[in-house]
Amino acid sequence: MKASQAASQAGDDKRGPASPVHAAARGTAARIGLLLCLIYMVLYAGFVAIVLFRPDLLASRPFGGVNLAIAYGMGLIASALVLGLVYMVACWLVDRRTVDGRAAQKTVLPGRK
Amino acid sequence: MLYETSPAAVAIFASFVLSVIGLSFFLGRKGQSAKGYYAAHGEIHWFVNGIAFAGDYLSAASFLGICGMVAFYGYDGFLYSIGFLAGWVVALFVIAEPIKALGKFTFADALDSKFNSRGIKLAVATSTLVVSIFYLIPQMVGAGDLITPLLGLPHAAGVILVGVAVTLIVVTAGMVSTTWVQFIKGSLLVFFCGVLAAMILNRGLVENTGSLEPQVRTVRPDGTVLIDGQPQSKGHDLRPVGSIKRLPERYGEKTSTGPLRPLEYLSVLEDSTIVTWSSKKHADAEGVHTTYFPVERQGADLLKPGGYFKGLTTGKLADKLDFVSLMLALFCGTASLPHILIRYYTVKDQAAARKSTVVGIAVIGAFYVLTLYLGLGAMVSGALDPTSSNMAAPLLAKTFSNTLFAIISAIAFTTVLGTVSGLIMAGSGAVAHDLLENVCGIAMTDHEKVRYGKIAAVGLGIVAMALGIVFRNFNVSFLVGWAFNIAASANLPALVMLLFWRRTTKQGITAAVTLGMLSSLAWILLSADTFEKVYGWSREASIVPFSQPGLVTIPLGFLVLIVVSLFTPPPAEKPAIVSSQPTW
Numbered sequence: 001m002k003a004s005q006a007a008s009q010a011g012d013d014k015r016g017p018a019s020p021v022h023a024a025a026r027g028t029a030a031r032i033g034l035l036l037c038l039i040y041m042v043l044y045a046g047f048v049a050i051v052l053f054r055p056d057l058l059a060s061r062p063f064g065g066v067n068l069a070i071a072y073g074m075g076l077i078a079s080a081l082v083l084g085l086v087y088m089v090a091c092w093l094v095d096r097r098t099v100d101g102r103a104a105q106k107t108v109l110p111g112r113k
Numbered sequence: 114m115l116y117e118t119s120p121a122a123v124a125i126f127a128s129f130v131l132s133v134i135g136l137s138f139f140l141g142r143k144g145q146s147a148k149g150y151y152a153a154h155g156e157i158h159w160f161v162n163g164i165a166f167a168g169d170y171l172s173a174a175s176f177l178g179i180c181g182m183v184a185f186y187g188y189d190g191f192l193y194s195i196g197f198l199a200g201w202v203v204a205l206f207v208i209a210e211p212i213k214a215l216g217k218f219t220f221a222d223a224l225d226s227k228f229n230s231r232g233i234k235l236a237v238a239t240s241t242l243v244v245s246i247f248y249l250i251p252q253m254v255g256a257g258d259l260i261t262p263l264l265g266l267p268h269a270a271g272v273i274l275v276g277v278a279v280t281l282i283v284v285t286a287g288m289v290s291t292t293w294v295q296f297i298k299g300s301l302l303v304f305f306c307g308v309l310a311a312m313i314l315n316r317g318l319v320e321n322t323g324s325l326e327p328q329v330r331t332v333r334p335d336g337t338v339l340i341d342g343q344p345q346s347k348g349h350d351l352r353p354v355g356s357i358k359r360l361p362e363r364y365g366e367k368t369s370t371g372p373l374r375p376l377e378y379l380s381v382l383e384d385s386t387i388v389t390w391s392s393k394k395h396a397d398a399e400g401v402h403t404t405y406f407p408v409e410r411q412g413a414d415l416l417k418p419g420g421y422f423k424g425l426t427t428g429k430l431a432d433k434l435d436f437v438s439l440m441l442a443l444f445c446g447t448a449s450l451p452h453i454l455i456r457y458y459t460v461k462d463q464a465a466a467r468k469s470t471v472v473g474i475a476v477i478g479a480f481y482v483l484t485l486y487l488g489l490g491a492m493v494s495g496a497l498d499p500t501s502s503n504m505a506a507p508l509l510a511k512t513f514s515n516t517l518f519a520i521i522s523a524i525a526f527t528t529v530l531g532t533v534s535g536l537i538m539a540g541s542g543a544v545a546h547d548l549l550e551n552v553c554g555i556a557m558t559d560h561e562k563v564r565y566g567k568i569a570a571v572g573l574g575i576v577a578m579a580l581g582i583v584f585r586n587f588n589v590s591f592l593v594g595w596a597f598n599i600a601a602s603a604n605l606p607a608l609v610m611l612l613f614w615r616r617t618t619k620q621g622i623t624a625a626v627t628l629g630m631l632s633s634l635a636w637i638l639l640s641a642d643t644f645e646k647v648y649g650w651s652r653e654a655s656i657v658p659f660s661q662p663g664l665v666t667i668p669l670g671f672l673v674l675i676v677v678s679l680f681t682p683p684p685a686e687k688p689a690i691v692s693s694q695p696t697w
Contacts, residue, residue, distance in 0.1 A: 030210070037206035044199050048440050051192075051418050051425065052433050058417045065380040069188055069417045073195050077478040080202050084471040087206065091467060 029091045036083045043079055047072050114351050114498040118265025121519035126264060129527050130278050133294045134285075140293065141286030147562035150287035151218035151542055152458035157289075159465040161296050163472020166456055168295030168531040170197075170447075170473070171302060171480060172248075173255045174593050176528050179481075180509075181502030183488020184355065185389065187415030189422055190488055194481035196440050200447020201477065203605075205470040208448040211612050213457045213466040219542040220454045221551070224607055224626075227684060230619040231552050236626040238547035240603040241451040243630060245540045246580070247596040248452070249533065253581025256529045262504055263522040271526075272581035279533045280574030283541065284567045288459055291534045298531035301524055303476055306483040309506075309521065312513050313490035317370035318381055321356035321495045325388065325407045328352060330500065333400035351405070353508070355497040358409060359386040375486070382489060383412040389492065390499045405499040415492070435659035439594075442663030446597030449604035452535035455542060537573050544569035591646065595637050598663050603629035606670030614678075621678030629670035636662035 050057055050072070058069040148154055157165070175197065182190030216223030221237035253272055260271025282290050328351050331339040338345040361384035364370060370381055388407045395402055419425045424432025447453065457466045484506075491497060491509035498504045507525060511518035545565040549555050557565060606629060607622045637643055640662070641655035 033206035033210075037202060040199070040202045040206075044202075044440075044444065047195070048437060052436065055418065055425065059413055061380075065376045067383060067413065067416055070191075070379055073191055074482060076195055077198050077481060080198055080474050081471070081478055083202065084205055084474050088468060088471055091464065095464070 027094075029087075029094045032090045032094075033087055036087050040080065040083055043076060047076060114353070114500060114504075115345065115347055116262040116265070116504075117347075119263075119515065119519045119522060121516065122522040123264050123266075125519055125523035126526055129523060130274075130530070133290075133297065133530070134278060134281050136293055137282045137285040137290035140289045145287065145563050147218070147546075147559050147566070149289065150563045150566050151455075151546060153288040153292050155459060155461055157292050157459040159460055159469040160472055161292065162456060162460050162465070162469035164299045164476055165292045165295040165459075166299075166453070166469065166473030167303065167476040167480065168297070168299030169452060169456060169535040170477060170532075171299065171528065172252060172532040172593070173259065173525065173528045174251065175480075176302065176306075176484065177255075177259070177503045177506055177525055179484045180488045180491060180506040181504070182421060183485060184491035184497060184505035184509075185502045186420035187389075187489075187492070188418050189420050191481075191485050192418055192422070192440075193443070194484060196443030197447065198474070198478050198481055199440075199444045201470065201474045203445065204448035204453070205467065205474065207612070208454070208608065209457060209466045209470045210463040212454055212608075213460070213463045216458060218455070218458060218546050219539075220451050220604065221543070221547040223454075224604075224611060224622060225551075225619075227611065228619040228622070230623065232623040233619055233626070234547050234551045236623045236630075237604070237607075238543040238552065240599065240626055240630045241543040241547070242540055243634075244449075244596045244600045244603075245451055245536045245543070246576075247592045247599065248450070249536045249540075249577050250580050250584055251592045252529055252533050252536070253577050254584050254587070256526070256533075257581055257585060259503065259526055259529070262501070263507060263526055268585055269582055272578055275529050275533060276574050276578035276581065279530055279537055279577075280571055282530070282534050283537050283570040283574070287563070287566065287570075288455070288538055291538050292456075292459055294534055295531040298524075298527055299476065302528060303480050303483070305520060305524055306480060306487060309510060309513075309517070310483045310486040310490075312517075313486055313509075314375060314378055315372045316513075317373045318357055318360060318378070318385065318493060319370075320358070320360055320368040321493070323354075323356055323495055324352060327404055327406040328499070330403045330405070331400045332403075339400075351499060353496045354388075354390045354405070354407070354499050355492050356388050356495045357385050357493045358388050361385055378486070379416065379489075382493070383416050385412045385493075386410070387412050387415060387493060389415070390497070392499065403500075431659045434664060435661050438659060438661035438664035441667060442594070442598045442601045442661060445601035445605045445663065445667055449600035449608070450596070451539040451543070451600070451604075452532075455539050456535075533577065537570050537577065540573045541566050541570040544573070587647070591642065594661075595634075598633045598637065598661065598666070599630055601663055602633035602666035602670050603627075606667065606674055610671065610674050610678075614675075616678055616683055617674065618678045618681045618684055620681040621674045624677040625670045625674035628673045629666060632669055633662040633666040636666060 050068070059067050061067050063071055146154070179190045179193055182193070212220070212223050215226040220241060221234045224237050225233045253275065256275040257268035257271040260266045260274070261268060282294055329341050330351060331342070333339065340349055340351055343349050360367070360370060361381060373381060387410050389410055390405050391408050392403050392405045422436055424435055460466050460469055487506050487509060491505040494509050494512050496508045496512045498508060507518055507522045510521040545562065545568070549565055550557050550562065603626045607625045610617045610625070611622065636657055639655060639657050640660035641652040642660040644650040644655045645652045
């Protein structure tokens with residue numbers, strides 16, 4: 001993959017030759033993926049926490065129609081898809097920029113320090 | 114309840130099976146390479162692979178089990194849906210691309226890519242086989258249990274039919290035909306669930322004034338069945354149950370809402386009064402009596418958690434931990450299931466692996482939303498069999514038309530084919546590629562790799578049929594939960610640490626996989642659920658504090674890996690063996 005290849009080279013500059021195993025985890029796209037995964041984990045843990053500690057909230061109807069239990073559950077399913085699409089677009093952007101050359105590496109992307 | 118055989122359902126199912134087997138022979142007519150058999154040449158289009166993920170993942174437990182759980186207990190079935198889908202986020206963001214980049218045919222390839230260690234291959238192949246077989250047993254037993262009410266054939270016929278069909282599918286063209294079967298099944302399943310959900314919304318909610326008299330089913334010592342004291346027959350059977358007693362006040366005297374929008378359907382249901390049925394058992398000299406009695410409940414109570422997971426309402430810490438543990442195992446388990454992981458080798462590159470996972474999430478997510486509607490629709494359809502939650506979705510379809518019943522029954526049954534073929538494929542790779550070739554060191558030509566793979570598939574097919582018949586009278590539904598827990602505890606820590614911690618050693622991985630597998634299995638065998646449902650002992654005798662192991666054994670897997678890695682020599686920094694990947 002071009003993005004990972006470029007990321008692997010970027011890694012080489014700082015730390016010497018790295019195995020592809022770590023390059024696979026270190027690439028820009030992979031870092032964005034981890035950030036998105038973290039966002040989802042917070043949402044998921046929030047749901048589990050409400051079920052456990054504030055079950056009374058689940059019957060409330062914050063948005064009028066359906067209760068929080070249904071809204072949060074459907075929201076989790078929808079957010080998995082939305083985060084997935086965000087990730088796909090982010091990877092596509094990373095790929096496209098790396099084609100243009102190493103300079104693209106310096107471009108700040110969401111989730112990249 | 115007794116069911117009438119539906120010739121239409123048998124015909125639809127038979128034509129489906131014959132066409133997929135025909136397709137398999139068509140796909141398998143060319144000579145095959147090992148890459149073709151194990152990984153479909155890596156040429157499956159990402160979109161097809163995405164739908165095939167759904168076909169692979171959505172087992173009979175997902176379809177019939179979740180619909181039934183929602184129909185009988187309300188919201189809690191949806192909790193499983195949420196957990197089952199959440200696992201795909203881990204698959205997409207953490208697992209998909211590295212697995213594709215590092216492996217060749219199996220999960221063991223990926224975990225071992227850096228080390229070339231026989232210990233890792235042996236441990237991972239064993240965990241793959243254990244997880245696959247635990248997953249396989251409920252599928253096969255389910256095939257036998259479902260065939261009687263759905264198609265009117267005896268239990269063994271269902272098991273053998275599935276076993277033979279799947280073995281033929283796998284042996285003719287390996288991963289190629291498996292992929293297409295799963296693609297077709299996934300599309301049909303989601304499409305017809307969508308049709309059924311649309312019909313539910315179009316019908317809206319209807320007050321039902323059926324009889325609310327309790328019903329008694331007695332099984333006499335000689336095996337005959339009495340209903341309310343009279344022998345059971347087609348004319349004298351349990352009444353179907355599940356109804357709306359009162360619609361919300363805003364509907365006044367009206368007994369039907371007419372067509373409803375999706376969210377409106379849920380909010381009207383929340384404001385309605387619903388009658389669900391519970392049961393209690395007692396035995397005397399005459400036989401075992403089960404009394405089914407109506408319970409009037411508010412929709413708002415049914416649409417929040419706690420109906421099935423009683424522990425959520427007791428306030429006991431152990432019950433809460435049990436729930437957290439389950440949600441954690443579902444979250445971590447999906448991305449560690451071997452039959453899901455091997456699907457990543459069928460696509461061209463990492464970008465395709467990523468895109469197909471997003472397609473999978475879209476399809477599977479849509480399916481879980483639909484099953485919520487199917488389950489709730491069945492709950493108030495007045496058509497439920499009080500003795501069997503598995504029949505909720507097909508019986509709901511029957512309230513619309515017999516044709517739809519035939520289609521849903523046939524699809525429910527074909528659901529088993531897609532999942533079982535994926536499991537047999539994963540097992541075949543573990544036996545032939547990992548154990549025979551890599552662990553035992555048997556040198557194989559490309560042609561022999563395919564031949565051994567096919568022999569392993571036939572062997573596994575026979576084992577699957579035998580297990581499906583042997584475990585017939587056991588409660589096997591919870592084995593899927595075991596498989597998730599073992600996969601999450603054995604495979605996930607090793608994979609994550611390999612990717613994110615340079616100091617990981619081969620001994621660390623071997624120890625984590627082995628201990629993760631053994632500890633989660635031991636915990637399950639000692640748990641209160643297993644004591645009660647499998648051994649028939651008292652729950653109190655159990656020595657572990659809660660039933661789901663994940664909360665303890667997943668962190669244990671990480672801990673073991675870290676400790677063992679720190680006490681063993683660090684791996685040499687050399688490029689991994691990924692030469693099979695031209696994209697690197």
